[in-house]
Amino acid sequence: xxxxxxxxxxxxxxxxxxxxxxxxxxxxxxxxxxxxxxxxxxxxxxxxxxxxxxxxxxxxxxxxxxxxxxxxxxxxxxxxxxxxxxxxxxxxxxxxxxxxxxxxxxxxxxxxxxxxxxxxxxxxxxxxxxxxxxxxxxxxxxxxxxxx
Amino acid sequence: xxxxxxxxxxxxxxxxxxxxxxxxxxxxxxxxxxxxxxxxxxxxxxxxxxxxxxxxxxxxxxxxxxxxxxxxxxxxxxxxxxxxxxxxxxxxxxxxxxxxxxxxxxxxxxxxxxxxxxxxxxxxxxxxxxxxxxxxxxxxxxxxxxxx
Numbered sequence: 001x002x003x004x005x006x007x008x009x010x011x012x013x014x015x016x017x018x019x020x021x022x023x024x025x026x027x028x029x030x031x032x033x034x035x036x037x038x039x040x041x042x043x044x045x046x047x048x049x050x051x052x053x054x055x056x057x058x059x060x061x062x063x064x065x066x067x068x069x070x071x072x073x074x075x076x077x078x079x080x081x082x083x084x085x086x087x088x089x090x091x092x093x094x095x096x097x098x099x100x101x102x103x104x105x106x107x108x109x110x111x112x113x114x115x116x117x118x119x120x121x122x123x124x125x126x127x128x129x130x131x132x133x134x135x136x137x138x139x140x141x142x143x144x145x146x147x148x
Numbered sequence: 149x150x151x152x153x154x155x156x157x158x159x160x161x162x163x164x165x166x167x168x169x170x171x172x173x174x175x176x177x178x179x180x181x182x183x184x185x186x187x188x189x190x191x192x193x194x195x196x197x198x199x200x201x202x203x204x205x206x207x208x209x210x211x212x213x214x215x216x217x218x219x220x221x222x223x224x225x226x227x228x229x230x231x232x233x234x235x236x237x238x239x240x241x242x243x244x245x246x247x248x249x250x251x252x253x254x255x256x257x258x259x260x261x262x263x264x265x266x267x268x269x270x271x272x273x274x275x276x277x278x279x280x281x282x283x284x285x286x287x288x289x290x291x292x293x294x295x296x
Contacts, residue, residue: 012261013249014179014242020253022245024170031162035292065252083287086252091287094162095277096244097170101161104213104234105168113160114293117279124290125278129243131265132273139231139239142272144183145262 011147020064021090025049025057030087031094033067038080066090092127099126159295168212169238173197173205178235179242181215186228214238240275247274 010016021027025047032046044054058081061067066087072078083090098115106112115124129137158164169175173195180194192202206229209215214235217227231238246263254260263272277285 011259012179013253014246015176015249016253017245017249018172018175018179020249022170022172022175024166027166027170028163031160031166034287088287089251090248091277092244092275093241093248096240096275097165098162100238100241101163101165101168103237105161105164111159111295112164113295115290116293117285117289118291119289120279121293122280124285125280125282127240127244127275127277129239129275130273131268132270134273137265137272139182139236141265141267142263143266145264145269147259147261 012144017093021061021066021093023057025053026061027094027097029054029057029061030066030083030090033081033083033087034091034094038082039072039078040081043081061087095124096127160292165241169209169214169241171205173201174209175242175245177202177205177209177229178214178231178238181229181231181235182239182242186230187220187226188229191229209235243272244275 010019021030028047028049029043032043037043037046040054040058043049043058044051047054049057058067058069062069062081064086065084067081068084069079069081072080095115102112116122117124129142131137131141158167169178176195176197177191180191185191185194188202188206191197191206192199195202197205206215206217210217210229212234213232215229216232217229220226220228243263250260264270265272277290279285279289
C-alpha cells in the first residue's frame with residue numbers, strides 16, 4: 001500500500017493517524033466516500049467547501065493511500081475518488097465518531113441519520129473497547145506503554 | 149451535561165462530531181488528557197503548540213463539555229483540565245485512530261507505543277464494527293439511513 005506517512009518519526013499511532021486524517025475536511029471527505037460519493041463536484045456539493053481546499057485535501061488523501069483517483073466508468077476527462085483498502089479500514093474511526101455524536105451531541109429524540117446493516121435494516125452495534133477476553137475496558141482500565 | 153453543539157442543525161452525527169473535535173490540536177489534546185496530562189504547560193510541552201492556539205482549543209473543549217477546568221489540588225492560580233464523562237466517551241474514537249495508525253502507518257516491526265490493559269499488561273482488542281448479533285460488518289454491508 002502506498003503510504004506517505006511511513007517516514008514519520010512519531011512513535012504514537014494516534015498522533016500519526018491524526019497527522020494524516022485529523023482535519024475537518026479530510027474526515028468529512030472520508031465520510032462522504034463511505035456514503036458513495038466519488039466525484040469532485042459531488043464532494044463540493046455535499047460539503048460546501050472551497051474548490052482549492054477540496055482539491056488540496058483530495059490530493060493529500062490520495063498521497064496518503066486513503067483514496068485512489070481513477071477515470072470514471074463513462075470515460076471522459078473526469079476522475080473519481082474511491083477508498084482504498086487502507087481507506088476502508090477507517091470504517092471504525094468514522095463509526096466511532098458517529099456513535100459519539102449520536103450519544104453526546106443530540107438531544108433525546110432529536111432525529112439524526114443512522115448507520116444500518118443493509119441486509120436487516122437494523123442499527124449497527126455500539127463499538128466498545130474490550131480486552132482480549134472480551135471484557136469491556138474503561139479508559140482508566142488501560143494505559144499507554146511508551147517506547148523505552 | 150453541558151453541550152454547546154445541541155444548537156447545530158447538522159443531522160449527521162459524524163459531521164456533528166467532526167465539528168466539535170475534528171481538528172488536529174483538539175484531537176491531540178484529548179489524547180493527552182487520556183494519557184493523564186492535565187496542565188496547560190504540560191499540554192504545551194507535549195504538543196509543541198503555540199500558547200494562543202492551545203488556549204483556544206482548551207476553551208473550545210471546555211465549552212463543548214469535553215474537558216472541565218478546575219483548580220489544581222495544590223490550590224494556587226493554576227487550573228487543570230480533566231475529561232468529563234462526555235470526554236471519556238471519546239475513548240473509542242481515540243482507540244480507533246490508534247488502531248488504524250498501528251495497522252496502516254507503521255512498517256511491520258516498526259516500534260510504537262501500545263495501549264494495554266493495566267491489570268494484565270495485554271494489548272486491547274481491535275475494535276470491529278458488528279451487527280446486533282455480533283457478526284463483523286464491512287463498510288459495504290452497511291448504509292446510512294438519512295432523515296426523510
